[in-house]
Structure formats: structure tokens, C-alpha cells
Amino acid sequence: MNIPSSPYQWPHLSRRAFLTGAAAGVGQAALASLQAGTHQAPGGLRLQGAPRAKRVIHLYMAGGPSHLETFDEKPELSKLDGQPMPESFTGGQQLAQLQGRQLRCLAPRFPFRAFGESGLRICEKFPRLGSVIDEFCILNSLETDQINHDPAHTLFNTGTTLPGRPSMGSWIHYGLGSMNENLPAFVVLSSIGKGGQSQPIAARQWHSGFLPSRFQGVELRSVGEPVLYVQNPAGVDRARQGDVVDAISRLNRSRTGRAEDPEAAARTAQYELAFRMQAAVPELVDLSAEPQEVLDLYGTEGRDGSYASNCLMARRMAERGVRFIQVYHRGWDHHGGVQRSMEITAQEVDQASAALVTDLKRRGLLEDTLILFGGEFGRTPMGQGDGRDHHIRGFSYLMAGAGIPGGRRYGATDPLGYAAVEDVVHVRDLHATILHLLGLDHEQLSYDFRGLDLRLTGVEPARVLRDVIA
Numbered sequence: 193m194n195i196p197s198s199p200y201q202w203p204h205l206s207r208r209a210f211l212t213g214a215a216a217g218v219g220q221a222a223l224a225s226l227q228a229g230t231h232q233a234p235g236g237l238r239l240q241g242a243p244r245a246k247r248v249i250h251l252y253m254a255g256g257p258s259h260l261e262t263f264d265e266k267p268e269l270s271k272l273d274g275q276p277m278p279e280s281f282t283g284g285q286q287l288a289q290l291q292g293r294q295l296r297c298l299a300p301r302f303p304f305r306a307f308g309e310s311g312l313r314i315c316e317k318f319p320r321l322g323s324v325i326d327e328f329c330i331l332n333s334l335e336t337d338q339i340n341h342d343p344a345h346t347l348f349n350t351g352t353t354l355p356g357r358p359s360m361g362s363w364i365h366y367g368l369g370s371m372n373e374n375l376p377a378f379v380v381l382s383s384i385g386k387g388g389q390s391q392p393i394a395a396r397q398w399h400s401g402f403l404p405s406r407f408q409g410v411e412l413r414s415v416g417e418p419v420l421y422v423q424n425p426a427g428v429d430r431a432r433q434g435d436v437v438d439a440i441s442r443l444n445r446s447r448t449g450r451a452e453d454p455e456a457a458a459r460t461a462q463y464e465l466a467f468r469m470q471a472a473v474p475e476l477v478d479l480s481a482e483p484q485e486v487l488d489l490y491g492t493e494g495r496d497g498s499y500a501s502n503c504l505m506a507r508r509m510a511e512r513g514v515r516f517i518q519v520y521h522r523g524w525d526h527h528g529g530v531q532r533s534m535e536i537t538a539q540e541v542d543q544a545s546a547a548l549v550t551d552l553k554r555r556g557l558l559e560d561t562l563i564l565f566g567g568e569f570g571r572t573p574m575g576q577g578d579g580r581d582h583h584i585r586g587f588s589y590l591m592a593g594a595g596i597p598g599g600r601r602y603g604a605t606d607p608l609g610y611a612a613v614e615d616v617v618h619v620r621d622l623h624a625t626i627l628h629l630l631g632l633d634h635e636q637l638s639y640d641f642r643g644l645d646l647r648l649t650g651v652e653p654a655r656v657l658r659d660v661i662a
Contacts, residue, residue, distance in 0.1 A: 243631030244661070245562040245594035246371065248364065249506050249517045251545055252564075254345065255391040255524030258571035258580050259588040260609050261534045263314050264332050265304040268607040269573050273299035277574045281610045288339045288582040289527070290574060297608070298575030301531040310599030317538040320546035324592075326599040327549055327558070328565075329660055331589040333603025333612035336569050336619050339584050341391060341525070344568035348619055349397045351648045358401035358639075360623060361516035363648045364630060365407045366400075367637045371513030374472035376410040376465065378516045379509055381502040383414060385523025387536030393520055402641040406465075409518070412505070415497040418477050419469065476508055490547040500544035507551050510561055524567055528579035549592060558593045562629050565590035573609045585611040589622070591660065594629045602660050620654035628656045 260266055277295040304313045307322030312330065314322055321328075338344040343353045350357040358366070361378035370377035380398045384390045398409030412418040479487070479494040482504070487493055492500035499521045506517045521541055526533040545565060552558040570587025571580030586605035592598060603615035624634040627648065634654060638647040 239631030240628070240633045240636075241631065243629065244560065244596075245629040246560045247510055247513075247515050247517070248361075248562045248564065248626060248630070249510060249519065249548070250564045251503075251541075251548075251566075252518055252520045253524045253541070253567040254393055254520050254522045255341070255388055255526070255567060256344075256569045256571055256582055256587075257524045257537075257567045258526060258530060258534065259332070259586065259605070260300045260571065260573060260580070261302055261315055261530065262318065262538075263330050263588040263590070264586075264605060264609055265313050266300060266573070266605075266607065266609040269297055269609055270299040272297040272608070277608075281606070281608060282574070285585070286339055287572070290572060290576060290581045295574040297573060298530075298578075298580065301534060308599060312599060312601065315538070317534060318542045320542045321590075324546045324549045327553070327592045328590045328598050329592070329596050330601045331591065331603055331617055331622075331657075331660070332586075332601055332605060333615050334566070334570075334587050334589055334617045334619070334622070335612050336584045336587075339569070339582050341568065341582075342394070344582075344584070345393065345397055348568045350401065351620060351623055351650055355396070356401050357646075358403045358407065358648070359398050359409060360626070360648060361398060361409050361518065362400040362403055362407040363637060364516050364627070364632070366403050366639070367627075367632050368515060368630060371515055372472075373465075374468040375476065375509070375512055375514055376469075377514065378407070378409040379514050380409045380411040380518045380520070381414060381505060382411070382520040382522060383497060383499040383502055385499065385521055385537055385540050387526075387533040387538075387540060388523045389525040389527070391522040391525050393522060398518065402646070403639060409516075412473075412477075414502055414505075415495060418473055472512075476512065477505070479504070486551065489551065491543045498544075499541055500547075503544040503548045507548055507555075507557075510552065510557055511555070526571065526579050527581065528577055530571070530579045533579075552593065560594060562594040562596075562626065563590075563592040564626075565592075583610075586613075589617075594661075596629075596661055602657070615659070617657065618654070620649045620652060621657060623649050624654040625657045625660065629661060 260269065275297050277297050282295055302315050302317050305316050306313050308326040310326050312325045314325060336344060336347060338347045338353060346353050349359045351360070365377040378398065382393060395411065398411065400406070400408035410419070477495060482494070486504070490500045490504045492498055492504060494501050494504060499519070502519045506519050509517050523537050523540065549558065549563065552561055566587070566589035570583045572583045574581070586609060603612060603617055605611060606613050627634045627637060634647065634649045638645045
């Protein structure tokens with residue numbers, strides 16, 4: 193039996209399971225005292241070494257950014273512009289909408305240039321990111337298994353395309369608990385953008401799956417009321433609402449005491465969290481105390497539905513102990529007009545992404561915050577008219593913070609940017625590395641569901657990118 197080691201899970205257990213888990217916990221504590229270099233998570237889970245990160249901010253570029261117009265310079269592809277793509281690259285390979293069509297090389301649309309003391313070369317359309325490029329490690333060798341958007345999002349978020357699995361943020365909340373009892377541990381923000389087809393994102397991308405529902409992500413709306421129905425109805429004050437929540441909690445706890453009912457415990461926790469959020473969320477989204485200099489840094493006055501506003505909100509959440517923050521920009525699906533679309537989309541994300549790094553660093557938060565920047569897959573070096581198709585064999589990601597040495601690259605694609613060929617990084621490897629930076633062993637963070645010991649990285653091999661984090 194897999195007994196959750198975190199006290200956040202104890203309310204879900206029967207008396208027998210509690211006693212069994214308590215005995216196991218004594219043994220774990222004794223073992224921990226004998227093992228050098230182990231530490232306790234806020235929830236009681238034994239960590240693997242001192243964690244470098246306390247929180248994660250995932251800047252999710254939904255739709256599949258082209259690595260060829262962002263962070264992976266390919267001069268050889270420019271030389272072959274308009275010529276047939278060599279079949280040695282594409283023969284027998286899975287393509288999306290270009291399957292069975294004539295494949296011609298499409299040169300990168302913009303020049304690259306060197307930035308920072310490191311001299312890393314990235315697309316000139318990202319000058320603000322270039323100004324902080326020395327904080328980033330550029331992963332140029334990612335690959336994934338799913339070539340269409342929805343399953344690719346599901347794989348990136350949950351480690352599998354099977355429905356009903358917990359998202360990465362839910363796994364992290366389950367493993368480490370919350371750092372702020374008044375706000376959700378896992379929050380999602382979303383903006384659309386104007387540079388490409390709006391990418392739909394289903395709520396199951398931040399669902400808790402088979403974990404108790406208290407671990408699912410909470411989407412905060414970027415305009416208007418951040419959370420629907422969180423305010424008291426007319427004529428109901430906070431004291432009266434508190435009485436109702438207390439009564440519901442007592443009833444649910446009574447049910448939990450008679451029978452093992454994880455969802456009753458989860459409902460209790462969510463009612464209580466919602467009550468506390470009534471006071472915490474208005475303060476979170478109130479930007480009146482933010483200096484104009486900070487608003488100018490991000491390029492927003494706030495609460496306008498933009499990616500820039502969401503990046504500022506991400507910093508405020510990081511300050512307040514939110515554990516996992518996903519900031520979706522849903523405008524990267526550039527099947528046509530990649531040049532015009534990239535100009536718009538790059539401008540929408542460049543300033544605010546760099547501002548977030550700068551702001552976190554000067555507040556002393558970057559050293560224990562992991563920042564990720566990238567999408568669910570890349571785009572083809574072959575043209576789809578004047579755009580690019582979906583691509584899974586090679587794409588780029590940025591990582592910063594959490595003690596990661598910046599100003600360097602890891603991995604590489606072939607000369608045309610088709611396939612990752614050096615230090616290949618699968619999505620599972622990235623998941624394992626994220627958990628490691630948080631102090632979690634991806635092989636130990638698991639949950640017993642219907643007799644199976646399930647985890648974020650699944651049963652296939654996954655490795656921690658130790659050369660990236662060394």
C-alpha cells in the first residue's frame with residue numbers, strides 16, 4: 193500500500209491506514225536522520241538533497257513557437273531556402289499537415305545576433321530577453337511524442353496522453369504542499385495575443401486527475417473578477433459566510449470520520465480555501481501599491497488581460513508563496529505568415545518575460561524560483577506556404593533561476609534544425625529535472641491508483657539533466 197507521506201493527505205485515510213502510515217512515518221524519520229544531505233519538505237516528504245527551487249513559473253508559449261525564429265540559429269537552412277528538403281532528414285518521419293506534400297526548406301525569417309557577456313546568439317526580435325540572456329540556459333534539443341496540439345499539451349502537462357492523469361503542478365502540490373494557506377498552491381493565468389491562431393487550452397491541463405481534487409490548479413481570470421463566485425452574495429457578510437463554511441466543514445469531517453472519503457476531505461479543504469481567498473485575492477490583484485516604474489518595466493497598467501499583466505501577477509504570486517504558476521500565451525500557432533506573426537508575438541512576450549526575470553532577481557527571488565519558457569513542440573524547417581507546420585523532433589526551451597548557470601546552451605539540432613542530435617532531452621527528462629530542482633525524486637514521487645504505482649515521469653526512462661543544473 194502506498195501511504196502518502198505528506199500530512200496534507202492524512203485527512204483522506206481510514207483509522208487503519210492512518211496507524212499504518214504513522215508507523216511508516218516513524219521509520220522514515222529515523223532513516224532520514226541517518227542519511228546525510230536529506231531535508232524535509234513543508235509537507236513532510238523527505239527531499240533528495242537541499243532543493244534549489246521553492247517555486248516554478250512556467251511561461252507557456254502555447255501553439256508551438258518556431259525554434260528557427262527564436263533560439264536556434266540555422267545558417268545552413270538559409271542557404272537551402274526554397275530548395276527541396278533532403279529526404280535523408282524526412283524519410284519515414286511523422287509530419288502533421290505536410291504529410292505527403294512536397295517539402296521545401298524555408299529560411300529563418302529574421303537574423304540572429306549576440307547578446308550579453310556570454311555572446312549567446314538569439315533572434316533579434318527578442319532584444320529584451322537578450323538583455324537578460326546571461327540568466328538563461330538555452331535547451332536546443334527537446335523532443336516530444338505528440339504532433340497535434342491537444343495531446344502535446346497533455347503530454348507536456350501530465351507526462352502522458354492518457355486522460356485523467358494529474359498535471360505537473362498538481363504533482364508538485366501533492367509532493368510539497370502549499371506555502372500560503374490563503375492562496376492556491378497551483379495557479380493558471382492565460383492571455384490570447386494577436387500574432388497567431390488562438391490556441392484553445394482545456395481545463396484538464398491543470399486538473400488533479402486521480403489525485404484528490406484539492407490539488408488541481410486554479411485559473412485566475414486576467415480581467416474582471418479574478419475568481420467567479422468567490423465574493424459573498426448581497427446581504428451576506430464575512431462572519432455569516434464563515435459560519436456557513438464552518439458548518440459545511442463539520443459535516444464533511446463527520447463523513448470522513450465514518451468512512452474513508454478523500455473527496456469529502458477535498459471539498460472541506462476547498463471550501464475553507466475559498467473563504468480565505470475572499471480576503472487574499474483582492475489584495476493580490478490590487479496593483480495600486482506597485483510603483484509606476486514597475487508597471488513600465490513590464491509594459492502594462494495591470495489587469496488588462498495581457499501577457500504582460502499576467503507576468504506581473506506571477507511575480508506577486510511568487511512573493512506570496514504560490515508554488516506553481518503557469519502563464520499561458522496562446523498565440524504561437526503560425527501555420528501561415530510566420531514572419532508577420534512572429535513580429536507581433538515576439539513583441540507581446542519579449543518585454544514582460546525579461547521584466548519578470550529582472551524583477552525577481554532584484555527582489556532576491558530568482559535564486560529559488562525556476563523559470564521555464566517554451567511551448568508544447570516546435571515548427572518544421574520546411575515551409576507550409578509562408579508558415580511552418582507542427583514539429584516534434586527538435587525544439588528549444590529556456591530555463592533560468594534556481595541556481596542554474598546561465599549564458600550557455602545545452603544540446604543541439606542538426607544543421608537544418610530538423611532533429612535533436614546532441615544531448616537529446618525528452619519531455620520526461622525535463623519533468624525529472626524540474627522535480628529534482630524542487631528536491632523531489634521523480635522515481636519516488638508516486639501515487640497508488642487502482643493497484644498501480646503511478647508517477648509524473650511514467651515507466652519509461654527519464655533522466656535528470658545534471659549538466660544543465662551543475
